[in-house]
Amino acid sequence: MTNQQSNVRVAVVQAASVIMDRKASMEKAISLTQQAAEKGANIVVFPEAFIPAYPRGLTFGTSVGSRSPEGRRDWLRYWENSVAVPSETTEMLGEAARKAGVYLVIGVVERDNEFSRGTLYCSVLFFGPDGTLLGKHRKLKPTASERIIWGEGDGSTLPVFDTPYGRIGALICWENYMPLARVAMYAKGVQIYIAPTADARELWQSTIRHIAAEGRCFVLSCNQYVTKDMYPTDLACYEELASSPHEMCPGGSAIVDTLGNYIKEPVYDKEDILIADLDLRDIAYSQFDFDVVGHYSRPDVFQLLVNEEKKDSVKWVKSSISQP
Numbered sequence: 001m002t003n004q005q006s007n008v009r010v011a012v013v014q015a016a017s018v019i020m021d022r023k024a025s026m027e028k029a030i031s032l033t034q035q036a037a038e039k040g041a042n043i044v045v046f047p048e049a050f051i052p053a054y055p056r057g058l059t060f061g062t063s064v065g066s067r068s069p070e071g072r073r074d075w076l077r078y079w080e081n082s083v084a085v086p087s088e089t090t091e092m093l094g095e096a097a098r099k100a101g102v103y104l105v106i107g108v109v110e111r112d113n114e115f116s117r118g119t120l121y122c123s124v125l126f127f128g129p130d131g132t133l134l135g136k137h138r139k140l141k142p143t144a145s146e147r148i149i150w151g152e153g154d155g156s157t158l159p160v161f162d163t164p165y166g167r168i169g170a171l172i173c174w175e176n177y178m179p180l181a182r183v184a185m186y187a188k189g190v191q192i193y194i195a196p197t198a199d200a201r202e203l204w205q206s207t208i209r210h211i212a213a214e215g216r217c218f219v220l221s222c223n224q225y226v227t228k229d230m231y232p233t234d235l236a237c238y239e240e241l242a243s244s245p246h247e248m249c250p251g252g253s254a255i256v257d258t259l260g261n262y263i264k265e266p267v268y269d270k271e272d273i274l275i276a277d278l279d280l281r282d283i284a285y286s287q288f289d290f291d292v293v294g295h296y297s298r299p300d301v302f303q304l305l306v307n308e309e310k311k312d313s314v315k316w317v318k319s320s321i322s323q324p
Contacts, residue, residue: 006281008165010043010192010218011036011102012274014253014267016226019053020235022081026051026089029106030096032273037100039275042165044097046106047224047253048172048196049122051089052081053109054224055149056198057244061237062148070236075149077235082111082120090125090133098131103163105170107196107222110138112151119151124170124196126161135159139172140181154311158184166191166218166280173197176207184306186215186293191283193217198224200252205266213260216286218278225251225271258286 013032018024029046036044048054055078061071083089085108097104103126110123122139138153158181160169169190175181176195185193193215195208200223212219226249228241247269255264255276264274290296 003164004166004280005164006279008042008192008278008280009040010045010220010255010276010278011039011041012045012220012222012253012255012264012276014047014223014225014251014274015050015271016224016230016249017050017053019055019226019231020077020081021232022052022083022089025053026092029093033096033100033102033104036273036275037102039273041102041275043103043105043163043168043192043220044100045194045220045222046104046196047222048107048124048198049109050106050196050224051083051108052078054198054226054249056226056248057228057231057241058235058237059145059240060148062145068237073236078109078149079111079118079120081109083108083123083125084111084113085123085125085136086133087113093125094127094131094133097127097129101129103127103129103165103168105168105194105196107172109150110136120149121153122146122150122172123153123157124172124194126159126168126170128163134161137170137172140175141178143174155306155308156310158188158306158308160185160188160190166278166283168192168194170194170196173199176211180304182211182215183293183304186217187304190215191217191280192278193219195219195221196223197221198249200250200268204252205254208254208256209260209262212256212258214292216258216283216290216292218258218263218283219256221256222253223251224249225269258282 061068112119126134142150254266
C-alpha cells in the first residue's frame with residue numbers, strides 16, 4: 001500500500017469540450033490542469049467524454065432500421081477525433097500531469113486500438129504525477145442512444161488505484177445506478193469515488209449523495225457546461241440541434257463528503273474549477289456506524305462475483321471455429 005497522507009486538495013473541472021476537436025480539447029484540458037495545479041490541487045478531475053465531446057442532441061442520422069450517409073459522416077468525424085490508448089494524445093496528457101505534479105483523471109472517447117480499431121468506448125484515463133498512464137476504465141453499459149456510438153466495456157477495466165492521497169476509482173454517469181458495479185468499487189476500497197457524468201438533473205444530486213453515504217467515500221461528480229453555440233455549424237447533421245435549448249448542459253458538478261453532505265454544492269450555468277480540501281480520516285470517522293463491505297456487510301448471505309477477464313473477441317472467434 002502507498003504511504004497515505006491525511007489531507008488532499010482536489011479539483012473538479014466543469015468545462016466544455018472543444019466539440020469534435022481532439023487537439024483543441026486536449027489543449028484546453030492541459031491549460032485547465034495547470035490552472036488547477038496552481039490552486040494547489042493534488043487530484044484533477046474532468047467530465048465524461050471531455051475529449052472530443054459528449055455529443056448531446058445528435059442522433060448521427062439514426063432511426064430504427066436506418067442510418068443516413070450524413071450521420072455516418074458525423075460519426076466518422078467523431079471517430080477521427082477520438083483517442084487511441086496509448087497515443088501521442090495520452091503522452092501529452094501524461095506530460096501535463098507530470099508538469100503539474102497531479103493525478104489527472106479525464107473522460108475521453110477511446111478508439112479501440114487492439115482488435116477491430118473501429119469501436120469507440122466511453123472511457124476514463126488515470127495519469128500519475130510522474131506522467132505515467134496508470135490505467136483506464138471503460139463504461140460498462142452505454143445508456144440509451146449512447147449505444148449507437150459506444151461499445152460496452154468489460155470487467156478488466158474496473159481499477160482502483162492506491163495513491164498517497166487515497167484510493168481512487170471511477171464509474172461513469174449511469175453506471176452509478178448499477179448496484180453491483182458500486183459494490184465492486186467499494187470492495188476494492190475506493191476512498192475518492194470519481195463520477196464523471198453528463199447528467200445535469202436534480203435527481204443526479206441525490207445519486208451522488210447516496211453513493212457517498214453508502215460507500216462512506218468522498219464523491220467527486222464532474223459535468224460539462226455546454227451551450228449550443230459551441231457546436232461546429234459544419235456538422236452534416238447540424239439541423240438535428242434546431243429544437244435544442246441554448247444551454248445544452250447547465251453543469252451541476254459537486255463534491256460530497258463521506259456522510260453524504262456537500263463540501264462544494266452544485267455549480268450551474270458556467271465553467272468553473274471546484275476546489276476542496278479532503279481529510280481522509282473522515283472515512284474512518286463515518287464508518288463507525290456503517291461500513292458497506294466491513295461490519296455492515298453479510299458475506300454469509302450475499303456474495304458478489306466479478307468477472308475481471310478481458311473480453312477478447314478474437315479469441316472468442318478462434319475458439320468458436322475450433323469447436324467440432
